[in-house]
Amino acid sequence: MTLRLLSVHAHPDDESSKGAATLARYAAEGVDVLVATCTGGERGDILNPALDTPEIRANLPQIRRREMAAAAQILGIRQRFLGFTDSGLPAEGEPLPEGSFATLPLEEAAAPLVALIREFRPHVVITYDETGGYPHPDHIRTHEVTVEAFSAAADPTRYSGTPWRPQKLYYQAVLSRSWFQAIHDATLAAGLDSAMGDVLAELPAEDELPVTTRIRCEEYFATRDQALLAHATQVDPAHPFFAHSREIERKVWPYEDYHLAYPKPGPEPEDDLFEGVKP
Numbered sequence: 520m521t522l523r524l525l526s527v528h529a530h531p532d533d534e535s536s537k538g539a540a541t542l543a544r545y546a547a548e549g550v551d552v553l554v555a556t557c558t559g560g561e562r563g564d565i566l567n568p569a570l571d572t573p574e575i576r577a578n579l580p581q582i583r584r585r586e587m588a589a590a591a592q593i594l595g596i597r598q599r600f601l602g603f604t605d606s607g608l609p610a611e612g613e614p615l616p617e618g619s620f621a622t623l624p625l626e627e628a629a630a631p632l633v634a635l636i637r638e639f640r641p642h643v644v645i646t647y648d649e650t651g652g653y654p655h656p657d658h659i660r661t662h663e664v665t666v667e668a669f670s671a672a673a674d675p676t677r678y679s680g681t682p683w684r685p686q687k688l689y690y691q692a693v694l695s696r697s698w699f700q701a702i703h704d705a706t707l708a709a710g711l712d713s714a715m716g717d718v719l720a721e722l723p724a725e726d727e728l729p730v731t732t733r734i735r736c737e738e739y740f741a742t743r744d745q746a747l748l749a750h751a752t753q754v755d756p757a758h759p760f761f762a763h764s765r766e767i768e769r770k771v772w773p774y775e776d777y778h779l780a781y782p783k784p785g786p787e788p789e790d791d792l793f794e795g796v797k798p
Contacts, residue, residue, distance in 0.1 A: 520798045523551045525641035525685070527632065527665045529657040530560040530605060531587035532750035537652065537691045538645060539594060539743040540736035541775045545792070546595040547739070553639055554591065554598040555632060557661050558620050559583060562607030565752045575752060582752060589749040593742060601631040606656045621656035625667055628660060630678060632668035637680040642796045644669055648690040648728055648778065669781070686796050692730050692776035696722045702763050705771045714759035730776040732789040737773035740765055
């Protein structure tokens with residue numbers, strides 16, 4: 520039996536900044552890994568100052584698709600766009616753009632993902648928790664759509680198509696405060712300067728999402744970094760994330776973290792997303 524893993528994200532680049540080493544590890548081990556990207560990232564900012572030019576801004580949707588294809592190749596995975604339009608990140612009090620992903624009725628927004636689940640037939644699905652990981656409307660909507668599709672895909676009375684029931688649903692718990700703190704403390708203990716201080720100052724005092732599952736994937740941190748840098752318009756190479764020693768990271772935090780949302784977690788922590796999965 521070929522195991523199948525579906526990871527659902529809001530925009531191209533999210534798959535490379537959240538759990539990419541896990542995807543690369545499972546793909547290398549023979550798991551069929553598919554990333555579903557809800558929007559094309561059309562309204563994203565250009566975060567790399569070296570690429571913030573009128574020409575790139577004019578062609579950003581096409582460029583982000585090319586970046587996504589390059590990242591998928593690096594990770595060794597497949598990828599599918601679900602066809603929705605990026606909602607952007609409006610200022611407080613500003614309305615969302617009409618017709619964008621976050622404005623659509625839930626059933627309409629979930630329909631392509633239901634169809635994809637029934638076609639791909641994943642055993643395990645990964646997405647964001649109800650906060651979206653951060654309060655971008657497309658991330659919150661991605662959570663809502665994935666939860667809806669996870670249950671609806673198994674119901675023959677809902678939507679059209681042959682039902683399929685994924686066995687497990689996980690939420691991302693990567694890039695937690697605990698992760699940043701561990702890297703920061705270990706960097707200082709090694710007598711090196713840490714760029715994590717400013718990041719920690721902006722994060723909540725405690726992590727709210729309990730970690731139930733830790734996937735060892737330190738061998739794929741370099742692959743993760745290469746995939747993230749492939750999203751060149753979305754990544755500033757000077758960001759603090761790229762400043763810490765990967766050797767230190769591999770020693771103090773050699774895994775990526777997840778929360779098992781369904782079924783209910785057992786008393787013991789997991790070290791495999793496919794633990795308990797039945798053919």
